Amino acid sequence: MLVCICKGISDRKLHEEIRKGHRTLAQIRTGCQAGTDCGACVQQIRQILGARAGVSHHETAAE
């Protein structure tokens, strides 16, 4: 699925960037240019970053 239409960046590519250690919007922008044009995708990028951060830190036991 394309997240950033302006730069043609898919969610898959974003996850790849995160795996490379790009964990903030600024790092993602530098790494693959996503979110550097119209900005419409920024919120979605943030959501992906947030979701990954939640998983990669400690996996909390179900409450």
Ligand code: FES
């Ligand atoms: S859709 Fe990502 S900058 Fe425009």
